[in-house]
Amino acid sequence: MGIKTYTVDAFTDQPFTGNPAAICLLEEPLTEELMQQIAVEYNLSETGFIIRKSENHFGVRYFSPRQEIPLCGHATLSAAKILFMLDVQMNQVIFDTIGGLRLYCERRGDQIMMKFPLYDSVAIDLPEPMMQALGIDKAIASRLAKDTKMLLLEIESEAVLRTIKPDFKALVNSYTGIDGVIVTAKSESDYDFVSRYFWPWAGSDEDPVTGAAHTVLAKYWSDKLGKSQLHAYQVSQRGGFMFLELDEKGHLEITSSAVIMMTGDLRI
Structure with missing residues (x-):
């Protein structure tokens, strides 16, 4: 069997930056075991598998090298980039996730807009072992987003955020029942805020762009x-x-760029 496969750097307009994803265009469904094996083979933060339902409507599933992931922004952006490249007349594409989300992507010049859900979070107290594992002395806010199984911590500055070097083994042992922790701060440049995402519970130690x-x-x-x-x-x-x-209406529009890095056929 040959599967048309691409690698794409997402959330960037420059090669070798952003978040790389592998995208597999399927002619027929694959087993979960085989999709997981392919994700391990590519060893990127996510591999996306898309299969056509109708002209511009696709099913999508996302796998990290460790497990299936319910929602992945950069693999969705990468998949849309590939489909818009293959069909220059297509300006909108719809993806249905395994969890029942319907994601709309729209071509906007050289960029792509994705319509995603928007999730709230609630204040919680973090255990001291997690703060120690992250190497953070204090947090301005600490919150839990139950829908995404993510913790969010706001810290004092971008400068501190850039220097964080977590102890990932200790981090995993410090908290259970989550997929990752977002650490964020107000930007010291032209952006409104900056962030980093650590997810050794479900994927790699640090995700490049999430x-x-x-x-x-x-x-x-x-x-x-x-x-x-x-x-x-x-x-x-x-x-x-x-x-x-x-x-x-409580939705989030995410707009960014992506760069196609490689095309090929996966032979299995």
Whole structure:
């Protein structure tokens, strides 16, 4: 069997930055076991599998090298980038996730807008072992987004955020029942806020750029700054940007760019 496969750097307009994803265009469904094996083979933060339902309507599933992931922003952006490249007349694509979400993607010039859900979070107290594992002395706020199984911590500055070097083994042992922890701060440049995302519970130690985390960050920073339009940057080693807009219906529009890096056939 040959599967048309692509790798894409998402949330960036420059090669070798942003978040890389592998995208597999399926002619027929694969077993979960085989999709997991393919994700391990590519060893990227996520591999996306898309299969056509109708002309511009696709099913999508996301796998990290460890497990299936319910929602992935950069793999969705990457899949839309591929489909828009293959059909220059297509300007909108719809993806249905395994969890029942319907995601709309729209071509906007050289960029792509994705319509995602928006998630609230509630204040919680973090255990001291987690703070120690992250190497953080104090947090301005600590919150839990139950829908995404993510913790959110706001800390004092972008400068501190950039220097964090977690003890990942201790981090996993410090908290259970979550997929990852977002650490964020107000930006010291032209962006509204910056962030990093650590998820050794479900994927790699640190994700380069995380669309799903911004479904939580957008609500938090919109409430704090009193803005419905936000510019965000994830300050990982690779780095990536996105523009966020909250609409009146409680949805989030995420707009950014992606760069196709490789095309090929997966032979299995």
